[in-house]
Amino acid sequence: MANDKALTTRAEDFSAWYNELVLRAELADHSPVRGCMVIRPYGYRLWELMRDRLDTRFRETGHQNAYFPLFIPQSFLSREAEHVEGFAKEAAIVTHTRLKATADGLVPDPDSRLEEPLIVRPTSETIIYEMFSKWVQSYRDLPLLYNQWANVVRWEMRTRLFLRTTEFLWQEGHTAHATEQEAEEETLRMLGVYREFMEQWLAMPVVTGRKSESEKFAGALRTYTCEAMMQDNRALQNGTSHNLGQNFARQFDFKFASETGAEEYAWNTSWGASTRMVGGLVMTHGDDQGLVMPPRVAPIQVVVVPIFRKDEERTLVMERAREITGMLRGVRTHLDDRDNLTPGAKFYEWETKGVPFRIEIGPKDVAKQQVVLVQRVVGEGEERKKFLPESDVLSSIHRRLDEFQAFLLERARARREANSYRGVESYERFREILDGEGGFVYTGWCGSAECEAKVKEETKATIRCLPFEEFRSAQAPGTCIVCGGESVAEAVWAKAY
RNA sequence: CGGGACGUGGCGCAGCCCGGUAGCGCACCUGAAUGGGGUUCAGGGGGUCGCGGGUUCAAAUCCCGCCGUCCCGACCA
Helix, strand or coil, X not given: XXXXXXXXXXXXXXXXXHHHHHHHCCCEEECCCCCCEEEXXXXXXXXXXXXXXXXXXXXXXXXXXXCCCCEEEHHHHCCCHHHHHHHHHHCEEEEECCEEEECCEEEECHHHEEEEEEEECCCCHHHHHHHHHHHCCEHHHCCEEEEEEEEEECCCCCCECCCECCEEEEEEEEEEECCHHHHHHHHHHHHHHHHHHHHHCCCCCEEEEECCHHHCCCCCCEEEEEEEECCCCCEEEEEEEEEEECHHHHHCCCEEXXXXXXXXXXXXXXXXXXXXXXHHHHHHHCECCECCCCXXXXXXXXXXXXXXXXXXXXXXXXXXXXXXXXXXXXXXEEECCCCCCCHHHHHHHHHHCCCCEEEEECHHHHHHCEEEEEECCCCCCCCCEEEEEHHHHHHHHHHHHHHHHHHHHHHHHHHHHHCEEECCCCHHHHHHHHHCCCCEEEEEECCCHHHHHHHHHHHCCEEEEEECHHHCCCCCCCEECXXXXXXXXXXXXXXXX
8 A cells, every 4th residue: 555645646647646546545456466456345335336226227128137157168269250369369268177296386287188278258258149049949039138247357468457457347248139120229228328327327428439340349240339538538448339240149050030930140239347437437536635436336425524632522522423424314424433543634534535525523513513514526616615504414415415426427528528629620730639638539530440550550549439429520520530531430539548 | 579667574665886783754563642634752563685596704785597566569348
């Protein structure tokens, strides 16, 4: 744990700032295994709250949870050509089942070598569609609407807490449909579920749209994405939904009898969101004092800190603090009754952890039947600290939490728009933005991978998505920003995590 | 896998150039006072100096080898 009192500021080194926030807030810690993190109770509670909300939405949209194995036979992964190419470079692979003691220490026992190596799942399409193919005979068995909460492993070269860990937690939805149209509708519906969750619960506005060919999921027909902007103006892909077409169905012989009696391949979709969202939350709302939690997912929404001087004050104040904590119904509260810390130290600690509201109660407050209410962050010109009657706080806390939630979303949206560029007139200007402060740049694009590659080569920026209608510029750009050719789609360019 | 930096109590670091009994801050433990924004004082515990070898009367320090971590590139939810 970092012990220096001053936090690295966002401007100095965004990565260091981010890491420090995560470690200091005790969301997670580094583990002995490279690239894997230990999620600490506070971080896990946050994840649980996110998970519960998503799970509720999945049920509301007709999905059921199930569980599929951690190990996938190597041959499964290799059936879909694009899919294996996408994941082969980052596979964790199990080849033996026993260790043997030798002069050099423990080594894999040669006698226990597996005939076929097992891959630790990087994603579960293959094994799930293998099972689906056994369960479905006719169109009457469709659709299959499944979801699983699981951990997956991708052996990436470079890792960062929450954003790209070797092992991460996620949910992956997998569905099978009788028609292409139904699959496409499902793909878009679930993207909408993600978008709503990110905006309404994480207060993280996203630009939604379709991925370009080079950025789409390995094996998918089409990929749709939610792209958020972080405080360093880089993009973070936070949830994706794929229309897999019949690609996997063909490889896993997933067929069904249609209404007309014809044998047809099923249409699949898959969609996922991961612990990466926790990282996105930190980078969207955090400031130099620490985390800022949107109330709807805050593990603690209100912390009560008693303040007293002498023992007789202690009894009085603690009793009142306990009463008030108990009266905050339907609010996730915490009474910080630790005796070994000064109030000031507690203030800093809870601010670091991003608790939306703090209630301070001292002897003066008890006498006046008031409390001090402090909001974690406030708008321009507002007072952070308010002296309010107890009854006022008790009756208004839900409204205040809602308002704070809305404030965070609006603040993030305003920041994103302030760093978005439309109507960029020249490639020089385009490069100037991406090489400089960065941001989302909306331009015309000819659709060629060459122009995409050229930009990536020169600026490291990529097409984050081809945005849906509502995000597009009022006046559609007519030409490709790179080659000047005719534009086939508007593209959002940015450097990404 | 290429380029760079770094491995010293739990964390962050100094000491190394110029070899001579391992130090600082934070954290931790005990006691007392304190308490409206990171309390103060006093006392205390804890380290194979990444690993292996070499030079030397003597190595954290010099030499050789290895291992590991981080950052930058290629890869990526």
